[in-house]
Amino acid sequence: MTVLVRRFRLAPRLALRASQELAVFGYLLQTALIQPHMRLRLSAIAVLLAMAACGPRETQEQRRQDANTPAGKVGQAAHRAAVKLDQAGRVVERKLDKAAHDAHEGWNEDARKTRSTK
Secondary structure (H helix, E strand, O other), X not given: OHHHHHHHOOOHHHHHHHHHHHHHHHHHHHOOOOOHHHHHHHHHXXXXXXXXHOXXXXXXXXXXXXXXXXXXXXXXHHHHHHHHHHHHHHHHHHHHHHHHHHHHHHHHHHHHHHHHHO
């Protein structure tokens, strides 16, 4: 994993995930689960995917420029709407949980009254 962090300049968390996925892939290659003629193809696909993950990253300046485009502004508005919708959903969820809790307490109280009158 340290080789992935140093050589390819990956974040430690990403390097850990990549090493775990490569370990599973290596196990599959060694076992009889994958036929020999498929090993070369799968190895090539794994190498291409690993190389694609190590591509150049977007700089802060590029992010600022992208945010000022019309598509970026629409994306920001959509994100704000999604956050507000999520907050509203949480409020509704809390109210429903409270109503369900109150109903359950009412049922329990009614059951206690019924048992005490018998």
